Amino acid sequence: MSKTQSCVHIKKEWDIVGARQMGREKAKELGFGTVNQARIATAISELARNIYLYAGTGKISYEVVNDMNKLGLKIIASDDGPGIADISKSMEDGFSTSGGLGAGLPGVKRLMDDFDIESEEGKGTTITAIKWVRK
Amino acid sequence: MRIPILKLHNYLLVSIQIDLDDQTAIEFQEDLLSKIHKSGATGVVIDLTSVDIIDSFIAKVLGDVVSMSDLMGAKVVLTGIQPAVAMTLIDLGIHMQNVPTALDLEQGLIKLRQELEE
Numbered sequence: 001m002s003k004t005q006s007c008v009h010i011k012k013e014w015d016i017v018g019a020r021q022m023g024r025e026k027a028k029e030l031g032f033g034t035v036n037q038a039r040i041a042t043a044i045s046e047l048a049r050n051i052y053l054y055a056g057t058g059k060i061s062y063e064v065v066n067d068m069n070k071l072g073l074k075i076i077a078s079d080d081g082p083g084i085a086d087i088s089k090s091m092e093d094g095f096s097t098s099g100g101l102g103a104g105l106p107g108v109k110r111l112m113d114d115f116d117i118e119s120e121e122g123k124g125t126t127i128t129a130i131k132w133v134r135k
Numbered sequence: 136m137r138i139p140i141l142k143l144h145n146y147l148l149v150s151i152q153i154d155l156d157d158q159t160a161i162e163f164q165e166d167l168l169s170k171i172h173k174s175g176a177t178g179v180v181i182d183l184t185s186v187d188i189i190d191s192f193i194a195k196v197l198g199d200v201v202s203m204s205d206l207m208g209a210k211v212v213l214t215g216i217q218p219a220v221a222m223t224l225i226d227l228g229i230h231m232q233n234v235p236t237a238l239d240l241e242q243g244l245i246k247l248r249q250e251l252e253e
Contacts (some may be wrong), residue, residue, distance in 0.1 A: 017156045020188060038188055038219035039226060045190035046227075049157075093228055104191065107227035 007061040010051045010079075019048040021061040023075065026062050030073055031133055040073060040131050043111040046104050047077035047127055055081020055124065065130060072113070082126040082127040087119055138163045140170045145172065146178045146211075146247065148240075152185040155250045160196040167200055171209045178247035179204060182240050184215030201234050210250050212236065214243035 006026075008019040022046040027037045044060060051058035058079025065072045084090050093106045105127075109115040112129040119125040136157055139149045153159070167179065171184060181197070183189070190196070201211045212235045225230065235250070237243040 013157050017154055020190075021154065024188075035219040035222055038223045041188045041229075042190050042223045042227065045188065045192075049192060099180070107191065107229075110226045110228070111223065129180075 005052060005061055005063045005103055007059045008048075009057070009059045010048050011057050013052060016048040016052060020045040023060070023062065023073075026064075027131070030064065030071065032073070032131070039111040040075070043129060043131075044075055044077075046108050047075065047129070050104060051077060051079045052112070055079035058098045058124075070132050072130045074128065074130045075112070076126065076128050078124065078126040083121040083123055083125055084117075085121055086117040087117060088133055091117075137166065140167060142170075142174055142176065143224070144250075145176055146180065146244070147174065147176045149179050149240060150182040150185070150240075153190070155186070155193050157192055160193055163197055163204070164200045168203055168207065169240060170208055171204055171218060175252055176209055179209055180214055180243040180247065181211060182214045182243070183220070184239070186204070186226040189216075189220050191227055191229060194224060194227075194231065198231055198234055203240065210235070212243040212246050212249060214238065214240050 005031040008015060008022050010016065010019060024037050024041040028038045032040065038100065047058055058077065058081065061076040063074040065074045090105050108129060112131050114130040116128045136153060138149060138151055138159065149167065171179065197213065204211045214237045215238060234247065237246045
C-alpha cells in the first residue's frame with residue numbers, strides 16, 4: 001500500500017473553494033471522470049464548510065490509496081472543534097443545526113463510496129471518505 | 136468579485152463563469168434583487184453552463200434568489216445545468232423542485248416569454 005498525502009488548511013471562507021479545487025485536481029490526476037470529479041469536489045465543499053461553520057478551523061487532507069488492485073482518493077476532514085453531539089442525528093437527511101439545507105453529511109456519504117465519522121464532544125471531529133476509481 | 140448582470144429589454148441576463156465562493160454568491164443575490172428593483176425587469180435568466188460545482192450552500196442561494204425575485208414580481212429561470220452538476224445535486228438530496236429550469240439560454244428566454252405573456 002503506497003500513499004502520498006497533501007492538505008489544505010481551512011481558516012477562512014475562501015479556503016472552502018481552495019479545498020474543492022485541490023480535490024478536483026487530485027481526482028483528475030487519478031483518472032476520475034467528470035461526474036466523479038464533481039462528486040468529489042462537492043463532497044469536499046460540504047466537509048470544508050462544516051469545518052468552517054462549526055469548528056472555525058481545521059484541515060482537509062488528500063491521500064491516494066492503493067489497496068490491492070483498487071485505486072482511490074481518500075479525503076480526511078479533521079478539526080478540533082466542538083464535536084458532534086449526536087452522530088446518528090447528524091446523518092439524518094434534513095437535519096441541520098446551522099439553518100443550511102441539511103444536505104451535509106448524508107449527502108457526502110451518498111457522493112462517496114466509503115464514509116467514516118469519528119467525533120468526541122469538546123475534542124473534535126474526523127471524517128474519512130473514499131472514492132474508488134472504477135476500472 | 137462581482138458577477139455582471141446584463142439588461143436586455145425587460146429581462147436581466149446573468150452568466151456565472153467563476154467558481155462561486157459563499158461571499159460572491161450572497162453578493163450576487165443582493166445585486167440581482169437591487170437590479171430587478173431599479174430596472175423593473177420582469178424576467179431573469181441565470182445561465183450556469185460554466186459552473187462545474189453546485190454544493191448545498193450555492194443551491195440554497197440560487198433557490199432563495201428565485202423565491203425572492205418571485206416575491207418582487209420577476210420570474211427567474213436557471214439554464215445550462217451540466218449533467219455532472221445535476222447528478223451531484225440529486226446525490227446530495229437537493230431536488231430544487233420549485234425552481235424553473237431550461238436546457239440553455241435560448242430555451243430559457245422562450246420559457247420566460249411563455250410564462251410572462253400568458
